[in-house]
Structure formats: C-alpha cells, structure tokens
Amino acid sequence: MASAAAAVVVGSIGAGAAQAASPISTAGFDLSRTSTSSAVLSALDTALPNLSIDTVAADANRVGPTGSACGSVLPHVIKKYCWADDDNDTEQWYPQGVSTTYDAYGGAGTTAGGRSLIATSWYDHDGGTDKGARVSILDRANAKYRHVLLAVPGGTSTSPTFSIASTHAGGLAWYGRxxxxxxxxxxxxxxxxxxxxxxxxxxxxIGKTSAGYGAYGYKYVAPQVHRYARTGTFRYSSVSIDRTTTPDTLIATEYRAPGDTAQVSPRTVRYNLDETSKLIAETTSTVAGADGAWDIGVDSLQGGVFVNGSLFLSQSDGGSVAGTDNDRGDLYRYTPSSGSLVSWGNHLPVGTEDFSYWSGRGELWTTAEYPTLRGLYALDYGYYSG
Known part of the structure; x- marks a missing residue:
C-alpha cells in the first residue's frame, strides 16, 4: 500500500507520455447540439407516468454494504459504499461514471426532497442482448439504490417509443435536471x-410493445433529450462538473491506451455552463466552444475534475490479482497556474474510473469497475489538495 509520503513531483505522466502537461489552443473542441423531438417527448410524457428524482430514489430496491464491510483498503478514503453481491459480481454490467447531487444542485448537495444522492453509470459489457447503459441512484443516508435504464426516444408524436442508449457511459456530470x-x-x-x-x-x-411500454424489466427509464457531437477529434472519455469557477464549468477528459503513439497526447477540455438552461453555454446557435484546453499527457486516464484551479486525475493500471495492490490506480494533481504536476501511486482502487468532487464534505469520489472488486470511494480532498 502506498504511504502518505508517496507523493512524487513529475514532469510528465503515464506510460508513453511525451511531454509535460501544458495549456493548448481551444480551437477544434466545438460541440454541435441536436435535441430530441419535443413532440415525441410530450407524447411519452402523456403516455407514461412522469416522475421526479425524489420519487425514484424513494423507491430504491437494492442495498449494499458500506465502510469497512466492503471494497479495498486504501489510504485517505473517508467514505465507502459497495453494491449488492449480484451487482458486484456481474460480468454483464461494468460501472464507469460517478456524479452527485452536489454536482447537480450545489449548496448542501440535496434534492428538493432533501436527499443526498450518488449516481453511477454502467454499460452493458457482455455479448448477449445489448441493453445499452443504465444509471444507479444511491442514497447516502441508507446505501439503498435503484438502477434506471437510459433510453433514446424515437418514433412519432402519434406513435412514440424509445430504444437503448448504446454507449460506454465512461463519465457522468449531473447538472440541474x-x-x-x-x-x-x-x-x-x-x-x-x-x-x-x-x-x-x-x-x-424496450420501448412500445403490444403489452405497453417496457425496458428489459427495469421499472424506470431516463430519456435522452440532447446530444452534443464533436466537430474535431477529441475523445470524450469522461466528464465532470467544476462548481469552483464562475460560471460553473463542464470538464471533459480523454483516454489513450499506454504506448499508443498513433493517438495524440491525451487532453482535457473545459466548457462554460449556462446556469439558467443548465446546458453548455453556446457561442452560436446550438454550437458550444471550449473555454480552456490542456495537453495532459496521461495515458490510461479514466477521469478528471477541476477543483479550485487544480485538475485531479485518475489513472487505471488495469486488472489485478485479488489481495494485491500492484494494479491499483494512481492519482495526479496538475495546477495550470504553476505548471506543477504531482502523483500518488496506488492511492486509487483497482479499475478506478471517473472523478467527482463534493464541496463542504471535502470528498473526491471515484468508482471501480472490475467484478468482485467494485465500490464507490470518497477520498480526502484536503490531503491531495496540497
């Protein structure tokens, strides 16, 4: 296990990294937005019960162990949740992204109903019927959760339906609704x-059938209402929210496999958010431009979140043999204002993924993807913030 003295000042990071982290031009990172038909959405609203996040969270039907009863022993973890055994062990679904009601609402980080929630995305990993992606809504107060299938509305206003969201769902950023x-x-x-x-x-x-509307046995679905398409080559591997900027910003990071020199050095991009619409701020109609960009040079990057001007990054070392820590993930902190880059080896779980920050609680959240080794971990932001 890495010790508190394991922080290392580095000039570049990741196997095959070619250069130190540095700012780059924001050109080439525009996003073009398209929206789901409002007529189809309205028709589905009419056809189906339309529920709030509090109603769905109150109907949680699963619970997992917490604290010392679950997950790996890691340095500087201050909160921990795990999944029920069948979710922890399954090969069908792999967890990826994490975000919280602090990201969504700021302040105390609670819903209108007073709940503090953590959302985790999963993608369908096995070779059977593709069910796309789902999100788990977990209540911090009792560790109860429920899976919600993500759906893409389609059809027409007179015959509306929906289909799976076929996506890796590598990162989550919850902002407003x-x-x-x-x-x-x-x-x-x-x-x-x-x-x-x-x-x-x-x-x-999934969708409209002769027996009504269904979703592979799931009770709830969340509909896709917008999609942002890239206009360049950036790979949107993870996303997060930064509420320490004005305005709030959306952070996107990019994955590259170790030693894959055919791909450009991994980058991180920042977009301003519109605090009224809760969408990415648009420079022209339906087009959003980046507010900042950096060449990070991190291979195997799984997540990144800016907090108070520093970028915290999670790097996976792949799978592991149970009971060992040789393949635990590494944490990095890059501060653009000073150019400093610091790493902590083996401070993240095996198969570490996305990052999210919860202010007030001082938590950096991540999740772990591999079967039997899964969990949600809150690291002590104060320790890593320097």
Whole structure:
C-alpha cells in the first residue's frame, strides 16, 4: 500500500507520455447540439407516468454494504459504499461514471426532497442482448439504490417509443435536471427531471410493445433529450462538473491506451455552463466552444475534475490479482497556474474510473469497475489538495 509520503513531483505522466502537461489552443473542441423531438417527448410524457428524482430514489430496491464491510483498503478514503453481491459480481454490467447531487444542485448537495444522492453509470459489457447503459441512484443516508435504464426516444408524436442508449457511459456530470454522459464522439444529455415508469413484466424488449411500454424489466427509464457531437477529434472519455469557477464549468477528459503513439497526447477540455438552461453555454446557435484546453499527457486516464484551479486525475493500471495492490490506480494533481504536476501511486482502487468532487464534505469520489472488486470511494480532498 502506498504511504502518505508517496507523493512524487513529475514532469510528465503515464506510460508513453511525451511531454509535460501544458495549456493548448481551444480551437477544434466545438460541440454541435441536436435535441430530441419535443413532440415525441410530450407524447411519452402523456403516455407514461412522469416522475421526479425524489420519487425514484424513494423507491430504491437494492442495498449494499458500506465502510469497512466492503471494497479495498486504501489510504485517505473517508467514505465507502459497495453494491449488492449480484451487482458486484456481474460480468454483464461494468460501472464507469460517478456524479452527485452536489454536482447537480450545489449548496448542501440535496434534492428538493432533501436527499443526498450518488449516481453511477454502467454499460452493458457482455455479448448477449445489448441493453445499452443504465444509471444507479444511491442514497447516502441508507446505501439503498435503484438502477434506471437510459433510453433514446424515437418514433412519432402519434406513435412514440424509445430504444437503448448504446454507449460506454465512461463519465457522468449531473447538472440541474440534466445528466451529461461521456460518449467518445460527443456527450449525451439525459433528463433526470422526467423519468418514466414502465411495465416491469416486459423483460425481453424496450420501448412500445403490444403489452405497453417496457425496458428489459427495469421499472424506470431516463430519456435522452440532447446530444452534443464533436466537430474535431477529441475523445470524450469522461466528464465532470467544476462548481469552483464562475460560471460553473463542464470538464471533459480523454483516454489513450499506454504506448499508443498513433493517438495524440491525451487532453482535457473545459466548457462554460449556462446556469439558467443548465446546458453548455453556446457561442452560436446550438454550437458550444471550449473555454480552456490542456495537453495532459496521461495515458490510461479514466477521469478528471477541476477543483479550485487544480485538475485531479485518475489513472487505471488495469486488472489485478485479488489481495494485491500492484494494479491499483494512481492519482495526479496538475495546477495550470504553476505548471506543477504531482502523483500518488496506488492511492486509487483497482479499475478506478471517473472523478467527482463534493464541496463542504471535502470528498473526491471515484468508482471501480472490475467484478468482485467494485465500490464507490470518497477520498480526502484536503490531503491531495496540497
């Protein structure tokens, strides 16, 4: 296990990294937005019960262990949740992104109903029927959670339906009612303020069927309402929210496999958010431009979040043999104003993924993806902030 003295000042990071982290031009990072048909959304609102996040969270049907009863022993972890055994062990679904109601609402980080929630995205990993992606809504107060399937509305206003959201869902950023989901070639946006209840007896189909609306046995679906498509080559591997800027900003990071010199050095991009619409601020109609960009040089980058001017990054070392720490993830802090880059080896779980920050609680959240080794971990921001 890494010790508190394991912080290392580095000039570049990641296997195959070619240069130190540095600012770069924001050109080439524009996003072009398209929106789901309002007529189709309205028709589905009419056809199906339209529920709030509090209603769905109150209907949690699963619970996992917490604290010392679950997950790996890691330095500077101050809170920990794990999944029920079947979710911890399954090969069908792999968790990826993490975001919270602090990201969504700021302040105390609670919903209108007073709940403090953590959202985690999963993608369908096995070779069977593709069910796309789902998000788990976990209540901090009792560790209870429920899975919600992500859905893409379609059809017409007179015959509306929806299909799976086929995406890796590598990162989450919850802002207001919207859940931003990293989608490699862009970002999908789902509406957490209009989740629909469907027929759970329909287990072999999604959308409109002769028996009503279903979603492979899931009780709730969250619809895609917008999609941002890239206009350049940036790979949107993870996303996060920074509420320490004015205005609030969306952060996107890029994955590159170790030693893959055919790909450009991994980058991180920042976009301003519109605090009224809760969408990315647009420079022209439906086009959003970047407010900042950096060449980070981090291979195997899984997540990144800016907090108070420093960028915290998670780097995975892949799988592991149970009971060892040789493949635990590494944490990095890059501060653009000074150019400093600091690393902590083996301070993150095996299979570490996305990053999210919860102010007031001083927590840096991450999740772990591999079967039997999964968990949600809050690290002590104060320790890593320097």
């Amino acid at each position: 919207y859940l931003y989901v990293a989608d490699t070639t862009g970002i999908r946006v789902f509406d957490m303020g209009r989740m629909w209840s469907v027929n759970t007896s329909i287990t072999d189909a």
